[in-house]
Amino acid sequence: xxxxxxVNKHYTQIFQLFTEESWSSxxxxxxxxxxxxxxxxxxxxxxxxxxxxxxxFIGLGKENLRNxxxxxVGLKFSQSQKSNIQPVSTLLCADFISEKQTxxxxxxxxxxxxxxxxxxxxxxxxxxxxxxxGNLSQKKLDKISEKTLAICEGQFACQEWLNKPANFKKPExxxxxxxxxxxxxxxxxxxxxxxxCKELGLGAFLAxxxxxxxxxxxxxxxxxxxEKNAKTFGLVGKCVLFDTGGxxxxxxxxxxxxxxxxxxxxxxxxxxxxxxxMQLPVNITAILPITDNAVSENSxxxxxxxxxxxxxxxxxxxxxxxxxxxxxxxxxxxxxNYKTDVLIDVATLTGSSVRMFGDTCxxxxxxxxxxxxxxxxxxxxxxxxxxxxxxxxxxxxxxxSDVADFKNISIKPIGDCIVAAKxxxxxxxxxxxxxxxxxxxxxxGNVGYAKEKAATGYGVQLLVDLIxxxx
Numbered sequence: 001x002x003x004x005x006x007v008n009k010h011y012t013q014i015f016q017l018f019t020e021e022s023w024s025s026x027x028x029x030x031x032x033x034x035x036x037x038x039x040x041x042x043x044x045x046x047x048x049x050x051x052x053x054x055x056x057f058i059g060l061g062k063e064n065l066r067n068x069x070x071x072x073v074g075l076k077f078s079q080s081q082k083s084n085i086q087p088v089s090t091l092l093c094a095d096f097i098s099e100k101q102t103x104x105x106x107x108x109x110x111x112x113x114x115x116x117x118x119x120x121x122x123x124x125x126x127x128x129x130x131x132x133x134g135n136l137s138q139k140k141l142d143k144i145s146e147k148t149l150a151i152c153e154g155q156f157a158c159q160e161w162l163n164k165p166a167n168f169k170k171p172e173x174x175x176x177x178x179x180x181x182x183x184x185x186x187x188x189x190x191x192x193x194x195x196x197c198k199e200l201g202l203g204a205f206l207a208x209x210x211x212x213x214x215x216x217x218x219x220x221x222x223x224x225x226x227e228k229n230a231k232t233f234g235l236v237g238k239c240v241l242f243d244t245g246g247x248x249x250x251x252x253x254x255x256x257x258x259x260x261x262x263x264x265x266x267x268x269x270x271x272x273x274x275x276x277x278m279q280l281p282v283n284i285t286a287i288l289p290i291t292d293n294a295v296s297e298n299s300x301x302x303x304x305x306x307x308x309x310x311x312x313x314x315x316x317x318x319x320x321x322x323x324x325x326x327x328x329x330x331x332x333x334x335x336x337n338y339k340t341d342v343l344i345d346v347a348t349l350t351g352s353s354v355r356m357f358g359d360t361c362x363x364x365x366x367x368x369x370x371x372x373x374x375x376x377x378x379x380x381x382x383x384x385x386x387x388x389x390x391x392x393x394x395x396x397x398x399x400x401s402d403v404a405d406f407k408n409i410s411i412k413p414i415g416d417c418i419v420a421a422k423x424x425x426x427x428x429x430x431x432x433x434x435x436x437x438x439x440x441x442x443x444x445g446n447v448g449y450a451k452e453k454a455a456t457g458y459g460v461q462l463l464v465d466l467i468x469x470x471x
Contacts, residue, residue: 001110001124001148003141006134008089014055015077015131017094017105019063042069043076047084056081060097067104068383070097074108078124079448082113087128095135102136103144110152111457115449116163150277151464154270155457161266162444162455166242166259171217171290174241178219178288181269185276188222202289204308205329208322209291211246211299217290218329223272227281233467234340235272236330237265238323238347239288246293246319247301257453261323263443264346265290267459274464282467285338289326293319305404309333310427313404321408323349324420328427335429342371342470343434345424346459352416354441361385362442362458365421366435367428374466375435384462386437395422 018026023040030048034057038046042061047054058077060070078085094102113124133141161169161177175191182189194216197206202218209216219239243261244250250258265288272286300306304316306325310332314325327345334343353363361379364386366372372388379385398410398419406426410419421436428434439458447454 002130003145004130004132005138006132011089011091012053013086013088013090014053015092016055017058017060019060021063022096067100070101071104071108074105075112078109078112087126089130091132107148110148114156114159150274154273155460157273158266158270158460159455159457162260162263169241171214175217190220192218202309202329203306204325205289207300207306208293208325211294211296212292219288219290221286223276223284225281225283230281230283231341232283234334234338234343235268235286236334236345237268237288238327239265239290241292243293244295247299248318248320260444261348263348263439267346270460271463287330287334289330293322315401315404315407317407318409323347324423327424332427335431343431346437348440348443349438350417350420350440353438357441359442359445361387363417363438364388365391368433371433371435378462378465382461382465384458389418391422395419399423
């Protein structure tokens with residue numbers, strides 16, 4: 001896809017955007033059939049053809065749309081019309097919306113071309129698809145194009161890896177991808193196998209991995225900016241490639257969806273792709289504790305007592321609470337070995353957050369009010385929303401153990417997402433600027449490009465907006 005100033009006098013394909021109000025004042029310019037079947041309502045589409053061109057009338061709804069709503073309209077339009085859009089020079093008529101709104105519509109137009117299995121031969125990926133404008137300079141269009149390509153590559157990577165079947169994303173397959181990604185984007189790449197993890201004392205992570213037929217891959221990716229005094233973000237993404245529940249095995253119904261239990265990691269990967277391609281003036285250290293949670297003769301067992309990286313001991317009551325085990329070591333390794341201004345972990349962690357929020361937002365926990373407010377602002381801006389929940393010390397009593405420092409779950413049938421967050425706080429080494437994002441209900445769900453539940457891409461734009469606007 002290429003963006004240009006309007007240079008052609010004739011276009012065989014036109015995208016014409018209207019709000020209800022703008023259509024009302026302009027409808028007389030078009031034929032009666034158009035006025036009869038199109039009103040400018042949000043996501044409404046009418047297609048008009050003649051001997052010279054084809055025009056797509058696209059409804060935006062009411063005036064004063066928020067920026068992310070323009071992205072949603074663009075996404076739904078291209079999802080519904082991607083088999084019809086032709087790889088030709090196309091005029092976009094939307095002079096009444098702002099530069100930022102135009103950029104969001106273009107982003108949505110591009111994101112809407114994704115479907116699984118992903119195919120790169122769709123017209124909008126083709127350089128023959130040119131989008132022409134009449135109200136923006138070429139310099140601004142070049143910037144919009146650059147940012148659109150970067151965010152879409154990041155979000156497509158997020159969706160692609162979350163959607164892959166379990167046998168297509170074994171640890172070595174993902175590791176090869178990350179190694180190539182690091183080489184392409186000038187990232188520092190390091191990975192610890194099972195033997196090295198044991199030497200380092202990553203006991204909580206290894207407990208989950210010990211039942212796997214595949215070696216551990218505790219992976220660290222680093223993006224370094226040339227900017228002096230750049231802020232450093234530490235991002236830890238839960239990366240359980242498939243979660244059977246271990247010995248505390250999950251019910252078979254819908255277990256196939258457990259290929260999605262790496263949604264935190266894919267959000268981090270997507271944000272890292274954007275940051276490196278846009279050469280953002282920040283530093284990012286990302287830790288991805290890669291494993292599956294399998295059932296075998298070597299699986300860790302309920303009642304096991306595990307020593308985590310920071311020396312604290314964990315009594316295992318449920319092996320299906322494996323995410324907080326891998327994240328515990330990821331967080332403490334980050335906090336002890338890297339100096340970060342911000343520490344965020346992202347995870348498809350608990351059914352509790354799904355029952356609480358469904359697919360409306362992620363559950364957020366933070367020990368820093370400024371970070372909390374910035375995350376809420378980024379969530380509202382990108383429509384990848386978060387809702388703050390408490391980290392009160394009263395929850396500590398629910399996972400105190402008689403035989404270890406902590407239990408990995410509470411035996412009470414309430415508040416598990418809060419218990420999990422409070423548990424993870426014990427492994428942040430008192431980092432003063434930490435947030436935990438539980439995205440279990442919103443990373444994988446109903447989407448416009450698939451019949452079954454699939455990856456939403458949640459988290460990439462949220463993290464990108466926070467990183468770009470953090471000062």
